[in-house]
Amino acid sequence: MKRYLSYALGAFGHDAFYQTLSMYFMIFVTSELFVSSDKAWNTKMIGIVTTLMVVIRVGEIMFDPVIGGVVDNTQTRFGKFKPWILSGSIIASLGLVTIFSDFGGLTYSNPLLYLILFGITFLILDIFYSFSDISFWSMLPALSLDPKERTTYATAGRFGSTLGAQGVIIIITPAILLCSRLFGGKPGQETQPGWMGYAVVVGLLCTGGAILTCLNTNESHNIIRKNTVHTRLIDVFKVIASNDQLLWIALSYILFAFSYVVTNSLMMYYFRYRVGNVGAFTWVGVITCIIGVISVAVFPALEMKFHRKAIYVGGIVVMLGGYSLFLAAGTNLVWALAGIGLLFAPYPLIFLATLMAITDCVEYGQLKSGVRNESVTLSVRPLLDKLAGAASNAVVGVVAVAAGMTGSATPSDITRAGVTQFNTFMFYIPMALLVVAALLFLWKVKISESAHKQIVQQLNARLSQQESPSTSAGSLTETDLNSAKL
Template sequence: MKKYMSFALGAFGHDAFYNTLSLYFVMFVTSQLFTTNDAGFNSRMIGYVTLLMTIIRVAEIMFDPMIGGAVDNTKTRWGKFKPWLLAGTIIASLMLILIFTDFGGLALSKPMLYLVLFGIAFLILDIFYSFSDIALWSMLPALSMDSKERTKFGTFSRFGSTLGAQSVIIVIVPLVTLFSGMFGAKQGEQNSMGWLGYAIVIGLLASLGAIFLARNVKEDKNLIRENVEHTRFRDVFRVIGSNDQLMWLALSYFLFAFSYVINNSLLLYYFRYVLGHAEAYSYIGIITCVLGVVSVASFPSLAEKISRKYVYIGGIGLMFLGFILFAFAGQNLFLALLAASIIFFPYPMIFLSTLMTISDLVEYGQLKSGKRNEAVTLSVRPLIDKLAGAFSNGIVGLVAIGAGMTGNVKPSDISASGLIQFKTFMFYIPMILLVISAFIFFKKITLTEKKHDDVVRALRQKLGDNSAE
């Protein structure tokens, strides 16, 4: 239980960090950083920042499998995951705090210099967050060979990450408003110092969670894990490409993740610029925290009864219904909250289905290729999440500009065409992506829990025969 809870606490801070970066940094840029009287300057700078973020994240993402290879090839007395988890989280947290500033006024006084410095800081953040992300989730197959035991670890980790991600939704508006008031803002208003104070809180949460996890969780030692031949960096992509199940799962999960993240990234804009009730956004966090606990707790029994495959597909079906309801919610706050709740409820279960399947693909790939690649295999899931987040950051900035949802404009200022454009990206495109994702998973993913047990038995027999010789 101590291991389970430690993993949950580490994941709590980790996902609070991820949601802050993926969902709310662009809101800081559009609502606080560039709000001069020169609308043209504001739009250009917002576009440059979001474009720079997208380019850096997409470019860095291509190195994620190599980061996984570096983690796999690490040998220390603390194991191969903990050093990267700690160093990555702490450095990334420092950079997160830095980007939630105007770099000493350079954003307005010397905008080109600001862009250069921001690009360097964001690149450092992205690289070290990748190390911590891959190290954290790659630990799962290193903790047990048994699918059921992995499901317990995965369930507790997702419990923590769900609370971390959704707690951000609850606290972001109150915390930013609180810190803003401490630094001169009028009651109920926000300023840049409020956002900085919030970023400092998130950086501390992520760092303390990583430290607690590293102190209490140890890797499992067994014949299958010890019988490992290191993968050379030049072979990393070949290892991923040769795992057919991993490739199909990656495609399906990317479509799902992109549809969810883009909707979630635009959610605060919806509450602020469509409903005109930014303060009601905190209700989403409260509702989804409760639903997240129920969803995660339901996963083990559902997976046992109907298998992970149908949890994944059924969850997407439920999300699709939520999107339909949301698309017609208009300015009805109750319907918007209900629709957002329906969309969120299956998300933790879909994530766990993906995570557990990828964990089992470590042994599948080992039996197929003769090499065990824990971090390389598990790096695919964070890679996909970051790729989805990168595209989402770029799109959200453009959608906000195109729909006129910047600065302190009111819902009545949004044009009909701007609202249609906004809804297209928030609802209709994600719905199409969800359908394609479910179809690919249904047709192409064949590694069930039972087949994984067969793979592990085959590996034990193979390695036992080799040892006997």
């Protein structure tokens, strides 16, 4: 229980960090950082910062599989994951606090220097967060080969990440207002120091969770995990490209993740500039946190009864119903909250179904290639989440400016055209992409719980005989591959 709880607390801080960076930093930029009387200058600076973030994140994301290769090739007395989890979390947290500031007033006194320093800080932050993120989730197949124990670890991790991500929604407004007041702001006023104080809290949660995970979890040792060799960096992308099931899962998941993150990132804009009641945004966190905990708790039972494919596709159907209700609600707060609850309820289930399917791709890829790559394979899921986050940052920046949802604008300032643009990106496009994601998973993803069980059995049998003169230690026979064909 201590191991599961520690893994959950690591995920708690981890997702509180991710939620803050991916969904709320742009709100800080558009509502607090660039708010001079020169609206044209504000728009220009918002555009440059948004572009820097997208370019850096997309550029760095392309190296995520290489980061996975570095982690896979790491050998220390603490294991290959823990050093990266801890160091990555500490450095990324320091970077988070730094970007939630005006760099000592440089935003106005020397904008060019601010942009240079921001770009460097964001790049360092993003790289080290990637090391921590990839190491944390790619440790999952190393913790156990047993499907039930893996599911328990994954459920514990998702339980913690749900509380972390949704807890941020609950505390963000009160925390910013409290920190703003502590640093000289007026009652009810949000300030730059208030946002920075909130970032300090998130950074401490992220680092503390990483410490607990490193102290109380351990890698398992077995014959299948011994079948691990150093992967040359030049071969990292070949490992991913040769795993057809991993690629189909990835394509479906990126469409799902982008849809969800865009909608979630625009949520505070909805309450601030459509409803005109940003304080009610706290209820989103309360509702989604409660629903998220329930969803995660029932996942193991649902997986045994319905299996992952039904959970994934059925969850998307429920989400589409939530989108429809939310869209029809307009500015009616009660119906909007009901739609948000329905939209979010399947999200943790879909995430877990995807995570378990990608985790099983480690053994599937090992059966195909004869080499085990844990971090390279599991790096795909964080890569996709960050790619969705980067695309979301770009969309949010563009939509906020185009719809007039910046600075001190009020709901009455938003034009009909602005509302249409906002709804298009928050509702219509995500709904269309979710349909495509469901169809891809339904038709193309073949790896299942029963298929994985057969793969593990074949790996155990094959590797137990690897010293036999009739077989080689580094490859699998054609018979093995055909019998496990999905």
